[in-house]
Amino acid sequence: MGKTLFDKIWDAHVVKTLEDGQSLLYIDLHLVHEVTSPQAFAGLRMAGRSVRQPNATFATMDHNIPTDNPYDVRDQIAKKQIDTLIENCREFGVQLADLDSPHQGIVHVIGPELGLTVPGKTIVCGDSHTSTHGAFGALAFGIGTSEVEHVLATQCLWQTRPKTLRIQLEGSLAPGVTSKDVILALIAKYGVNFGTGHVIEFAGSLIPTLTMEQRMTICNMSIEAGARAGLMAPDDTTIAYVKDRPHAPRGEQWEQAVALWRELKSDDDAVFDRDIVFDVTQLSPQVTWGTNPGMGADVNGTVPDPATAPTPVEQRALAAALEYMGLEPGTKITDIPVQHVFIGSCTNARIEDLRLAASVVRGRKVANGVRALVVPGSKQVKRQAESEGLHEIFLAAGFEWREPGCSMCLGMNPDIIPAGERCASTSNRNFEGRQGRGARTHLVSPAMAAAAALAGRFVDVREFAGVHQGGVAHGAAR
Amino acid sequence: MEPLVKHKGRVALLSRVNVDTDQIIPKQFLKRIERDGFGEFLFFDWRYLSSGEPNPDFELNAERAQGASILLADANFGCGSSREHAVWALSDYGFRVVIAPSFADIFFNNCFKNGVLPVVIPQDVRDELAASYAAEAWDAITVDLENQVLVTDHGLSVPFDVDPHKKHMLLNGLDDIGLTLQFDEEISGYEARRQVYQLTY
Incomplete structure (x- = not known):
């Protein structure tokens, strides 16, 4: 039996499987923001632990930032949270795109933009919309603060293997209808928990016609269907997007990476736990x-x-x-x-x-x-x-x-x-x-x-x- | 983490589906950098009127729910944001067990990390429990994690499933990081054989 895209990424990241079925999964990229990280860093400090892979950890500030004048944080509790992130990143050697950085922004926007997000990676963040990065064929999911601390300390997470759900999006979108309408219509039809316990792979004839931005919108909201993650197989559009981004592989490593990414798709005879076909042709806003x-x-x-x-x-x-x-x-x-x-x-x-x-x-x-x-x-x-x-x-x-x-x-x-x-x-x-x-x-x-x-x-x-x-x-x- | 082996407590009933973590702990309370002190803000917008007075219509403000440490909730409890603050708030308020027909994945995991047991029971059993509780047939439940059964104080037994790994960790109050660090050699071995695209340049 063939493997799904999810199976391929999962299997490539298992460090150890226990007899009780729990797998220790290696995490390639850990994104961090100010709201869900302070208690995790405090936990490290209390236990005298360090960040295992500072180079695979990248922080920014987004939730609390005033958007009229980002430096003018009048809420003192919010300011303390922002300052705490700055101190924690300094103390633990974590890269930080702070307000002075030309790269600061919403964590799920800057990951892809900087080439931190690439196909085949496992990506986590203390934020449920981490599912966004699945648009690149990365296994990306949100975690709680205890798990943030766990990843900081060990670069791994204990996970139970989720089930797989394939949603085949067929047809093309009418003018004025967007990928946001696709995901909203899907959730309206199937409900806010139809994805619970599953990793969704979005497939079908629509996907190759979508830009990366449009794909990210769909994967972003797969959590609103309760899914553990949303995934899309990487293709030429994905690879063209990633190429030459600051943190992406270069030169010989780029060539090797692209060759491996070409294999990242579900095999023809792969079997999913569930399958849904959704025609988008008649969709309205x-x-x-x-x-x-x-x-x-x-x-x-x-x-x-x-x-x-x-x-x-x-x-x-x-x-x-x-x-x-x-x-x-x-x-x-x-x-x-x-x-x-x-x-x-x-x-x-x-x-x-x-x-x-x-x-x-x-x-x-x-x-x-x-x-x-x-x-x-x-x-x-x-x-x-x-x-x-x-x-x-x-x-x-x-x-x-x-x-x-x-x-x-x-x-x-x-x-x-x-x-x-x-x-x-x-x-x-x-x-x-x-x-x-x-x-x-x-x-x-x-x-x-x-x-x-x-x-x-x-x-x-x-x-x-x-x-x-x-x-x-x-x-x-x- | 505080172990949970057997817990007896009063029950509060919350008959609402799709309770999201924004309701459990609204965003204005997420700015604290500590893990404690969230209990007073639990279900804030439902629990208090805009005047600041307790909302008499909210389930947790009912006389019978005072002192409750077990929450009987409904389907898809804890959906939405990954904020662990939701579990911290429930725990700080005094809840050790949440019973529901289904939970959102991230919330479910977060519970176990904080000594809170989420118990999944079938929808029809949940509805039956809710009805008999509402009819004042019973007030408290004993949750026996070792034997995977909950028993109401009018004698109804409901068995439940729990992942053996999570059960072991909770019964013994074990720290996940401590367990993982036992596999340090395996992790280092894995790191040495990573593919080129797994690295950040």
Whole structure:
């Protein structure tokens, strides 16, 4: 029987398997940020341990950073957390992209950008959206702080072998429909825990047509389906993206690496524990209306009636979600107004996301009463966007153009939404209170967020001029 | 880590599905650099009204739930963010055991690292327990990890499965890092044979 892509990466990283089935898995890359690491470094210090592979450990600060002036951290507890990361990196010899670094940014944006993320690696971070890096054919997953300490000390993790789930994404996307809509529609159809205990491999005819940025958006949100990780086999697009990045292999080592990466795909006769086929051809832009990423609908749909949910538990959950969101059953999605728009986060703050949003915004104005933010995912993304003049498009339309960080995705910094107000957000979670206590989050693609900013309510971005001519066609911005 | 062999405690019932870690410990409390002191912020936005008063409608504020050390939760408990602070908050509040039909993976792992036992039982058994608890048939449960069974104080026994490795670690309160360092030679051996792409340049 053949091996899956997951099997190949897993098997290549097992240091030791115990009789009770636990495997000690070697970790090639450990990404670190300020929120989930202080207690791990403190644990090392208490036990007199060191970081086993400082060269395989890379830190940055993103969650707490104010995006208007990153140096002006007024929250003293947040400041202490940031300062603690700086001290810990110095003491333990860990590389740090701090605020002075030209590489600082959201950890899941800078890993790929710097060539730290490459196919075949095992990658962990104390952050659930580590699944993002799976887009490169790396086995990447989020861990807790105790496991962060374990990886710092041993460069390994004890793991139970997860199951495999293949999702074959078939067909191509209509103009104005993005990979964000694919993952939102998948979770809306199959639920927020259909991936639990599994590593998902995304395969099918759609994947080769997607850029790395689009692939990362899908893998990023595989955690919202409960998956341990999301994976995509590396191909020419992946290899071209990685080539010449600062921390990627070079010269002879590059040639050797590429030869090995060509083998990183599921064998034809590989068997998965589960298999799903999902046709994306008829897909419409998606908007979430509830309080988890699975509570979503087509932009031309309506808010559902809790009475139609199959079980009393789900009826209650749905009714509670609508109460929190201040929505009535049957409301058309396009009748929902927005007061805030957030374009950013590890899901959708890469250069292509900003190009896509800018192509919708160009020459138009943000609607009255809407506050709209663009927060680039990293300093590198920001510089690139500015060199292309994208910031001028956003600023002329009335958007704020911010410094890199997690920003409104989770409201651990000053960027929060007031209670009762709505935000069209390109982030990944619409949980209660995620963007601020009482804040109402609607997850959308960058194109849909941009359109909502201009209209002051949700609109089908395909109705905007230029879409059908390829103005915001999928990937056309390149 | 504090071992958990057998634990008897009062139960609190939380009949909500897909409880995410943002609800268990909201993000404004993640900035502390210590592991303790999170209990007072557990379920903060549900537990307290915006006035700061306890929310009388929240399950954990019920009279019967006071002093509870076992949480009877529902499906997909602990989904979302990887924040271990969620387990620290539950533990600091006093919970040693969480019972649910299913858990999110990262949360499930984090529990074991902190001496908190997540127990998976079938959905129909969970619903039956919730119904009899709500009908005040019982208030407390004894969780016997050694024998993998939980028993309500009205005598209902429910067996459960647990990964043998995790069970061993929790029964003995063992530190994962200590165990791993016994394999230092194997790790060094592995490091010597890594492929070119596994290195960071």
